[in-house]
Amino acid sequence: VVLVLSFYIIVEESAVKTLFQNVIPNEYQEFASSLVWSVTNRLGDWLRGQLILGGVIGGLYFLVFSIIGLPYALLLAIFGELLEFIPYVGPLVAGMPAVIIAMTISPLHALFTFVAMIIIQQIENNILVPKIMERAVGLNPIMSILAVLIGAQLFGIFGDLFAIPVATAISVISVEFYQYRQRRSS
Numbered sequence: 001v002v003l004v005l006s007f008y009i010i011v012e013e014s015a016v017k018t019l020f021q022n023v024i025p026n027e028y029q030e031f032a033s034s035l036v037w038s039v040t041n042r043l044g045d046w047l048r049g050q051l052i053l054g055g056v057i058g059g060l061y062f063l064v065f066s067i068i069g070l071p072y073a074l075l076l077a078i079f080g081e082l083l084e085f086i087p088y089v090g091p092l093v094a095g096m097p098a099v100i101i102a103m104t105i106s107p108l109h110a111l112f113t114f115v116a117m118i119i120i121q122q123i124e125n126n127i128l129v130p131k132i133m134e135r136a137v138g139l140n141p142i143m144s145i146l147a148v149l150i151g152a153q154l155f156g157i158f159g160d161l162f163a164i165p166v167a168t169a170i171s172v173i174s175v176e177f178y179q180y181r182q183r184r185s186s
Contacts (some may be wrong), residue, residue, distance in 0.1 A: 062074055
């Protein structure tokens with residue numbers, strides 16, 4: 001969504017400017033334009049953070065699957081990396097083929113694979129996501145965790161998926177609005 005939105009904003013720059021001119025009063029156009037670009041840039045940072053996170057998780061999967069001795073370790077790791085964008089369901093779907101393939105070797109391999117995937121997911125959810133998102137978008141790790149918990153509680157999987165981008169947008173909007181009010185009052 002971020003990539004598509006950014007692409008269309010760039011391609012349709014004149015349409016966006018026309019929309020701003022028709023919808024937003026003249027005195028707020030500069031602020032609104034700055035706000036849209038700030039949010040878009042920060043969401044781009046979030047997407048880069050997601051890509052880094054996917055790469056780290058894919059690397060961990062590859063390492064663990066190789067150590068366990070799973071065939072197709074690289075393919076399974078890439079599959080898991082791609083599904084990282086889908087909270088809850090993605091790791092579950094990524095884990096099923098790995099466990100099934102491990103089961104063809106032995107039940108013990110399947111157990112090791114299952115336990116390894118749970119450990120990787122715990123490391124991701126409790127350490128990697130908060131720290132990577134803090135560096136990518138400047139969102140405090142506590143705020144990241146709270147955003148994910150609130151988003152998941154209110155809107156389920158979709159709330160979890162969009163929790164960090166929404167929290168990031170709210171953070172940028174609040175900072176930009178505060179700075180705008182400070183500039184106007186001085």
